Amino acid sequence: MCVCDIANVLGMSKSSISHQLGTLRKSGIVKCRKSGKEVYYMLDDDHIKQLFEVGVEHIEHKNNQKENSNEK
Numbered sequence: 702m703c704v705c706d707i708a709n710v711l712g713m714s715k716s717s718i719s720h721q722l723g724t725l726r727k728s729g730i731v732k733c734r735k736s737g738k739e740v741y742y743m744l745d746d747d748h749i750k751q752l753f754e755v756g757v758e759h760i761e762h763k764n765n766q767k768e769n770s771n772e773k
Contacts, residue, residue: 703739703740707742725742730749731743731744732744732745
């Protein structure tokens with residue numbers, strides 16, 4: 702996705718998104734390619750995608766545990 706699209710989806714400024722993406726790029730989490738003036742970002746590789754998926758799965762599991770304990 703380009704910075705503009707990410708900013709729109711997240712409701713953040715383009716400068717804030719660019720700053721965050723720069724940090725992620727330096728850390729090897731995302732990579733980018735330029736097309737004219739636009740810069741498109743993507744996850745660096747499938748391992749990073751798997752890490753995010755496991756993280757989301759863990760958060761959902763914890764939220765389900767909290768909901769179930771509140772029902773008792």
